[in-house]
Amino acid sequence: MPDRIYLDNAATTSLDPRVLEAMMPYLTSHYGNPSSIYSYGRESRLAIENARKSVAKILNAHPAEIFFTSGGTESSNTAITAAVRDLGCKHIISSEIEHHATLHTIQYLQQQGKVWVSYVRLLAGGDLDMQHLEQLLAESKEKSLVTLMHANNETGNMADLNITGELCKKYGAVFHSDTVQTVGHFSFDLRKTPVDFITGSGHKFHGPKGAGILFINENIKIAPFLQGGSQERNMRPGTENLYGIVGFAKALEIGTANYEADSNYIKSIKFYMIEQLQKNIKGISFNGNPLYNSLYTVLSVNFPKTDKSEMILYNMDINNICVSGGSACSSGADAGSHVMQAINNNADQVTVRFSFSKYNTKEEIDIVLEKLTGMI
Ligand code: PLP
Numbered sequence: 001m002p003d004r005i006y007l008d009n010a011a012t013t014s015l016d017p018r019v020l021e022a023m024m025p026y027l028t029s030h031y032g033n034p035s036s037i038y039s040y041g042r043e044s045r046l047a048i049e050n051a052r053k054s055v056a057k058i059l060n061a062h063p064a065e066i067f068f069t070s071g072g073t074e075s076s077n078t079a080i081t082a083a084v085r086d087l088g089c090k091h092i093i094s095s096e097i098e099h100h101a102t103l104h105t106i107q108y109l110q111q112q113g114k115v116w117v118s119y120v121r122l123l124a125g126g127d128l129d130m131q132h133l134e135q136l137l138a139e140s141k142e143k144s145l146v147t148l149m150h151a152n153n154e155t156g157n158m159a160d161l162n163i164t165g166e167l168c169k170k171y172g173a174v175f176h177s178d179t180v181q182t183v184g185h186f187s188f189d190l191r192k193t194p195v196d197f198i199t200g201s202g203h204k205f206h207g208p209k210g211a212g213i214l215f216i217n218e219n220i221k222i223a224p225f226l227q228g229g230s231q232e233r234n235m236r237p238g239t240e241n242l243y244g245i246v247g248f249a250k251a252l253e254i255g256t257a258n259y260e261a262d263s264n265y266i267k268s269i270k271f272y273m274i275e276q277l278q279k280n281i282k283g284i285s286f287n288g289n290p291l292y293n294s295l296y297t298v299l300s301v302n303f304p305k306t307d308k309s310e311m312i313l314y315n316m317d318i319n320n321i322c323v324s325g326g327s328a329c330s331s332g333a334d335a336g337s338h339v340m341q342a343i344n345n346n347a348d349q350v351t352v353r354f355s356f357s358k359y360n361t362k363e364e365i366d367i368v369l370e371k372l373t374g375m376i
Contacts (some may be wrong), residue, residue, distance in 0.1 A: 052066050061190040071203070071210060074103060079147075079197035093144050095119055125157065144258075150177050183204075184256075205251050210252075216235075268362075269362060297355050325350065326350040337351070354368075
């Protein structure tokens, strides 16, 4: 039996050894400041610009549209704040199931009296009601920012960036999408996708933590979020996270090169778990649409609430199985999941999110299932 079974890959992933190898020189011998003008600094600058070119090529964007940041949270804060401050958006259209990086930024701007906010209605399975989105756009008297995620990190449900983007174009709205759960896991063609801002975070696809990107469409001109130096073409001050940037690009290269094989493999693990859960555990259900338009990495499961099942997360931890909770209501300090409250506010269920990576095996799923049956 392995020491630990890690099924929380939507929270973070382990570093791919090839990513560590690519980062290593910049963690050790190549530590020159990319802003230094001597050759030792210029070598660091070259590594960053090569990383930018590689990321841009993979996403089919221009290198000038890719800005390196500290991750998804900073990227979304930058985009949303800039849309209000620099692009004249006074109305934000979002959903209640966004990540807190988005929700808390919107709420902060709302509290400051800078915007008013509308939330798109959700359909039964947790997808967005696109008719309602169109209605909100059509009725808006002010320029809108639409900020809607590409894939939900709790349910795995995916939205169609093209459909949302076309609607935004039709009504002259700015479109930001939190693509943290999909960059590195799916292919992107940003030249053909009607989106103004997207985000990415290296640690979600076997890259380093604290390294991300913000894509800003070349047609958009914004001011920086932070004040300071002139790094990232005056858009993101601060000495660059050199090894993080190199690692981000390498992880994206690996994820893209192995997309077919890895995604099919991970999907087979997810589907195996669905099948085995249905076979072995009575009364379970799944959140979202696990079989279609869904992240192949995420499976959100509801277990009937009993004295025993309420202790699932605790018992999983004791058994060295790493998973996330996600119940609508929970006891103690944890406020519960705002996503589950919005889509499935059922106090009689205990929700567990299992999320998979290329490093998981069916044998691990078998062990988890065997342990789970004793915990229900
Ligand atoms: N958005 C989504 C959907 C996420 O899952 C996460 C990570 O938990 C974030 C944003 C935040 O990304 P980061 O950890 O890079 O700040």
